[in-house]
Amino acid sequence: MFSIYKKEVQSYFYTPFAYIITALFMFLFTLIFNIKIASMDSSSIHFTFTEVFYNVTFYFIFLVPIMTMRSYADERKFGTEILLITSPVSVWKIVLGKFFAALTLLAFMLLCSSVFPIFTAMHGGVIVGQLICAYLGFFLCGAMFIALGMLISSFTENSIIAAVLGEIAMFVFLFIDRFSETGFVSQFPLLQKVLYAFSAKPKFAYFSKGFIRLSDVVFFLSAIAVFLIWNYIVIEKRRWNRG
Amino acid sequence: MIKIENLTKFYGNNRAVNNISFTINDNEILGFLGPNGAGKSTTMNMITGYLPMSAGKVTIYGYDISKDPVKAKSCIGYLPEIPPVYPDMRVCEYLSFCAGLKGIPLAERSKEIERVQELLKITEVRKKLIKNLSKGYKQRVGFAQALLGNPKFLILDEPTVGLDPNQVMEVRKIITDLRKDHSVIFSSHILSEVSAVCDRVVIINKGDIKAIDTIDNLERSLGGNLILHIKVKGDRTVASNIIELTEGVKEIKSIEPEGSDFFSFTVELDGDEETVRSALMKDLLNNNISISEIFTEKPDLEEVFVKMINQDTRKTGAKDLLKEIIEADGGDAENEESGKEENE
Numbered sequence: 001m002f003s004i005y006k007k008e009v010q011s012y013f014y015t016p017f018a019y020i021i022t023a024l025f026m027f028l029f030t031l032i033f034n035i036k037i038a039s040m041d042s043s044s045i046h047f048t049f050t051e052v053f054y055n056v057t058f059y060f061i062f063l064v065p066i067m068t069m070r071s072y073a074d075e076r077k078f079g080t081e082i083l084l085i086t087s088p089v090s091v092w093k094i095v096l097g098k099f100f101a102a103l104t105l106l107a108f109m110l111l112c113s114s115v116f117p118i119f120t121a122m123h124g125g126v127i128v129g130q131l132i133c134a135y136l137g138f139f140l141c142g143a144m145f146i147a148l149g150m151l152i153s154s155f156t157e158n159s160i161i162a163a164v165l166g167e168i169a170m171f172v173f174l175f176i177d178r179f180s181e182t183g184f185v186s187q188f189p190l191l192q193k194v195l196y197a198f199s200a201k202p203k204f205a206y207f208s209k210g211f212i213r214l215s216d217v218v219f220f221l222s223a224i225a226v227f228l229i230w231n232y233i234v235i236e237k238r239r240w241n242r243g
Numbered sequence: 244m245i246k247i248e249n250l251t252k253f254y255g256n257n258r259a260v261n262n263i264s265f266t267i268n269d270n271e272i273l274g275f276l277g278p279n280g281a282g283k284s285t286t287m288n289m290i291t292g293y294l295p296m297s298a299g300k301v302t303i304y305g306y307d308i309s310k311d312p313v314k315a316k317s318c319i320g321y322l323p324e325i326p327p328v329y330p331d332m333r334v335c336e337y338l339s340f341c342a343g344l345k346g347i348p349l350a351e352r353s354k355e356i357e358r359v360q361e362l363l364k365i366t367e368v369r370k371k372l373i374k375n376l377s378k379g380y381k382q383r384v385g386f387a388q389a390l391l392g393n394p395k396f397l398i399l400d401e402p403t404v405g406l407d408p409n410q411v412m413e414v415r416k417i418i419t420d421l422r423k424d425h426s427v428i429f430s431s432h433i434l435s436e437v438s439a440v441c442d443r444v445v446i447i448n449k450g451d452i453k454a455i456d457t458i459d460n461l462e463r464s465l466g467g468n469l470i471l472h473i474k475v476k477g478d479r480t481v482a483s484n485i486i487e488l489t490e491g492v493k494e495i496k497s498i499e500p501e502g503s504d505f506f507s508f509t510v511e512l513d514g515d516e517e518t519v520r521s522a523l524m525k526d527l528l529n530n531n532i533s534i535s536e537i538f539t540e541k542p543d544l545e546e547v548f549v550k551m552i553n554q555d556t557r558k559t560g561a562k563d564l565l566k567e568i569i570e571a572d573g574g575d576a577e578n579e580e581s582g583k584e585e586n587e
Contacts, residue, residue, distance in 0.1 A: 003343025007332075015331060083327035083388070086291040087344040088317035240295055 004089065004097030005104075008071070012105050021063060025109045028059045033116055049117060049126070050208045053134045057204055060138075061145060061174055065166030067105060068149030071098050072235070073159040085239070095150075095232050102146045110135060110142075130210035137207020140220040141200055145170055147227035154234045173200050244268055245290075245396055245426060250299035252285055252450075259285045261450040262299070267396075267426050272418065274441030275430035282450040283430045284324055287400050290428070291321045303396060317346065320394035324401055326385025330374035334365060334384055337373060338391065345392040359387040362417060378405040386414070397427045403436060415440055468493060471510040471539045473523065477532030479506045485526045486510055491519035505535065512539070 012018040032055045075081040084094050114135075117126050148169055153162040177199035179185060180192045196202070200223075203216040245267040252260040260282045267273050277283050288294040290301050292308045292315065301308040306315035329337060338356045347355055360366045363383045368376060373384060382405055389397060399418070403411045418440055421427055431437050437444055438458050446453040446461075454461060471492075475482050479498065487495055491514020499507045512519055516539055527534055 003340055006343065007329075007340045010336065011329070011331060014336075078327070078329065079323065079325040080327040080329055082288075082293050082321075082323050083341070084344070086293050086316060086319065086321045087341070088313045088346060089344055090313060239293070 001089070001093035001097045004084070004094055005101050008098050008101030009104055012101065018105055018108065021067060021105070022109050022112050025060070025063055026112055026115075028063075029056055029113050029116060032056055032059075049120075049131055049134055050210075052116075053138055053208045054205060057138070057141060057201070058174070060142065061170040062167065064142065064145040064170060065149050065152075065163040067102055068146055068153050069159040069163040069166065070153065071102070071150050072154035073156055073162045076157045077159075085235075091232055091235050095228055095235070098150060099147060099228060102150065103143055106139065106142045106146060110139060127210070130208075133210045133212055134208040136212065137204050137216075140207070140217065141204045144200065144220050144223045144227070145173070147224045147231070148173070151227045151231045151234065154231050154238075173198070175199075175201070177202050244304070245428075246300075246302040247286075247290065248300045248302075250286065250289055250301065251297045252282075252289060252294065253297045259450055260289070263447070263450075263452045264299075265445055265452070265455050267428055269426055270422055270424065271443065272422055272427045272429060272441045274437035274444040275428055275447065276432065276434070276437055276444050277430075277447040278432060281447045283447060284400055286447070287321075287323075287398050287428070287430060291319055291398055292316055293321075317392075318394055318396050320389035320391070320397045322385050322389040322397075322399045322402055324404075326381050327388070328373045328381055328384055330372070332373055333370055334360075334373060334376075335369040337384065338369075338387060341388045342391050345394075347392050355391060355393075359390045362390065363387045364413070379407060379410050382406060383410070383414075386417075395425060397421065397425055399427065399429045401430055401432075403431070403433070411436075469512045469516055469539045469541065470496070471512050471516075471519070471523075472507065472536070473510065473534060474501065474505055474507045474536035475527060475532050475534050476504045476506075477527075477530070481530055482506065482527060482532050483508070485530060485532075486523060489519060489523050489526060490514060491522070507536075 029052070032052050036051055036055075072081075075084065085091070117131055120126050149162075149166040152166045152169060153159070155165070156162050176195050180195035180199065185192050185195065200220075203213075203219055206213055206216055247266065248264050250260055250263050251258070263286065265273075275283055275286070285294065289296045289299075290303075290308070292301075292312050295309065301315075303315045303318050306318070308315045329340075332340070335356065338359065339352060342352045342355060357366075360369055363386055365380065365383050365387060368380055373381065376384065382402070386399070386402060389399065402418070403414050406414060415436065418427060418429060429437075429441060441458070443455065443457050444461065445455045473486070479500075483495060483498060486492060486508055491512055493511045493513040496509045496511055497507075498509075501507050520537065520539070524534060524537070
């Protein structure tokens, strides 16, 4: 598993890929950070990182599919999938190796973004507990989206299609709570409840406010597990169906 | 020893590989021969555990590939049809990644990589990105990957495709050298290659095994008869009648017109070469047919192969062949028919 992890990390960091995507992430973070600071005086709301993180999540879902689109689609395109599957490594290790490599990239991005809180702390006050919660929540939420993106990448040979489908799936996941609040859905309270249970944004909101609720952690972890298991099944099943 | 028993693969309702069985002995090079789409790659993919089989069993040194895949796969080095290389990696990075995949201990890794690099003469390109390499080098990098960790059983799917003649010779030599402590299964549609390298061949077509034997035996059993080429001037109907009736001639395989009056006959013999030749020459000359060329040759593996593959659709008899030519001639046909009757 380690060799797959290492190869994936290399493919992110030995190419400009990791740096460009981190730069884009930092750009978005800066943008929102600046907007929030600029609007600080005019509004009664105090500036907190909660808001920044909450807003960054929205833009972040555009980045995740770009991170994950190649992970399985390219293996199939270049015929290297055959190398992985015929080597004495189980499919589980392939799935986990790739997943952890993408998590490493995510961690790298978050590490770079910590420049802002550090800078803020030097010139003002930062609520450390809340910040840690926000980072944890962001990491869990990001991990879930990465697992989803990888799953979608394993469906297709074309990485662009994987990216677009990933985008759509993540939108659904993020905004399913808005949909559940519409007048139409509120006619069916049960449906509303179910849809709300699947939405990621309110759960992330708790994290960014400084709450670590067990139910939210379980939600993210179980979603990650489901996507990874599904991913495993897709790879196994494709081998049976080929032709 | 590698045992393949009753291997079958269905793609939907389409049967790609049909109930094939063979074994590969230790230190043996087995050629796997068949036209495109015969099921060679599918079979190889099943042996390596990439594709699951619809039915049957593959045992590699005692490990069942579907029940004990990790142990079975660690005995295999596989070079697929398209070398499985990552375009964005350097050759040395790629080999180090593959060494890790195969579980070669860290301490031995660099030594092992050096060994395969030298064996395949890719040491000088090891710092290059794989996407910048030529097809031949990519193929060699893929081959190097298969040799990493010195697996006992090598599966090479058309390893010499895309190489220049010099490289082909080198790769063949490497394969022959591997015989010392490896079993190799080696697919190709180039016959000379198989006959140069392999101990035994499996011929496969449309998913069925047509033959498993040594090359010598195949030649003897199928194309053991000599082929006689004879070029004559004169009436082709008369000539073909004479040739067909001569004792020792098995059949006329082809008749081809050459120039205005000349015809080339290809004849399969089953009698003694000298007797047939002198009898033929005597009879033909007596019937005012002059001979401009006559020689015999041994059928080669190509012949055996084509025969194996097309066993069902072969033409037989001089009549069919003559008819074909006459039809091709068109307007000439009438004259020929009348001429034939006169002669009879």
